[in-house]
Amino acid sequence: MEYDAEKREINFEEKVLDTLDKFTIDFVNILEKHTGYVVVSGYVSIALGRTRASEDIDLLIPKMSLSEFVILFEDLVKSGYECANTSKPKDAYEMLGAHAIRFYKGIPLPNIEFKLISNDIHKTAFENRIKLILKGKSLFISPLELQIAYKLSLMSNGSLEEISSDKDFEDAKHLYDLFKDKLDMEKLLYFVRQFKVERKWGVLQK
Amino acid sequence: MGGIAKMNFEELKKEKQRNFAERIWFIKYWVNYIKTHPAAEWSKEQAAFIDSQFKSAENFWRNLEKNDKVKFEKLKRLRLGV
Numbered sequence: 001m002e003y004d005a006e007k008r009e010i011n012f013e014e015k016v017l018d019t020l021d022k023f024t025i026d027f028v029n030i031l032e033k034h035t036g037y038v039v040v041s042g043y044v045s046i047a048l049g050r051t052r053a054s055e056d057i058d059l060l061i062p063k064m065s066l067s068e069f070v071i072l073f074e075d076l077v078k079s080g081y082e083c084a085n086t087s088k089p090k091d092a093y094e095m096l097g098a099h100a101i102r103f104y105k106g107i108p109l110p111n112i113e114f115k116l117i118s119n120d121i122h123k124t125a126f127e128n129r130i131k132l133i134l135k136g137k138s139l140f141i142s143p144l145e146l147q148i149a150y151k152l153s154l155m156s157n158g159s160l161e162e163i164s165s166d167k168d169f170e171d172a173k174h175l176y177d178l179f180k181d182k183l184d185m186e187k188l189l190y191f192v193r194q195f196k197v198e199r200k201w202g203v204l205q206k
Numbered sequence: 207m208g209g210i211a212k213m214n215f216e217e218l219k220k221e222k223q224r225n226f227a228e229r230i231w232f233i234k235y236w237v238n239y240i241k242t243h244p245a246a247e248w249s250k251e252q253a254a255f256i257d258s259q260f261k262s263a264e265n266f267w268r269n270l271e272k273n274d275k276v277k278f279e280k281l282k283r284l285r286l287g288v
Contacts, residue, residue, distance in 0.1 A: 001245050014246045015249045016246060016250040018256040019260040021253075049237075049248070053255075053260065055285075084282075102286050102288070163222065163226050170229060173233050174236075174237065177234060178237050
């Protein structure tokens with residue numbers, strides 16, 4: 001697995017694909033015919049080697065018109081996906097303006113949580129996304145520096161001395177330890193300050 | 207209250223700290239393993255771990271769908287948060 005920070009590309013051609021990889025690739029193959037996207041949150045760490053499963057894959061997409069969305073929705077349905085929230089594309093489009101919607105195939109695990117880019121963090125993730133090449137297939141994932149700081153911000157706010165286990169902290173730790181020689185530390189520290197997670201960042205580096 | 211052991215919060219705190227330290231130890235161990243082994247090798251192990259979890263979840267859902275459609279639909283909606 002090679003991370004070329006300048007090209008913003010991780011080459012992971014030799015990865016043995018797991019259920020989550022195959023599910024994500026299958027969904028993205030349809031999605032990218034209609035829109036750009038960025039994969040965020042837990043699956044980013046898992047795709048890069050973290051040993052845990054996740055029930056959902058989180059995706060962000062830019063705003064699209066109703067007619068564009070209807071075509072995407074119908075394409076997904078044709079490929080065997082169901083929208084958990086509604087079977088009507090127009091209703092799904094309206095919901096998407098307010099919250100995430102989910103798509104699944106047959107059984108609810110795994111599923112895709114699908115959200116519109118609606119704030120500066122989302123925008124930063126999308127505009128600075130990096131390419132992850134898995135067995136000849138490219139996926140676009142959130143930049144690692146943002147991902148690490150964001151994951152720290154998701155941690156429970158209890159006493160750091162009393163954490164027993166926290167998947168978000170562990171996801172951040174995995175990414176940091178694996179890529180620390182290649183990360184843009186200035187950028188990472190900027191995000192750490194933005195999310196006000198300086199103390200958690202201190203623990204992460206130990 | 208008779209029969210219920212007193213909660214030892216100090217011991218509980220130590221237990222949490224031990225658990226946290228063990229989990230962090232494993233992340234460091236696994237990252238080192240990733241860095242020192244061919245990707246085809248460690249990702250095969252990772253895939254086996256992840257796939258086994260999905261396989262057992264899939265068995266659960268498929269059995270439920272086959273044997274109790276009403277419960278399947280109810281749980282499915284609950285799981286998907288709709």
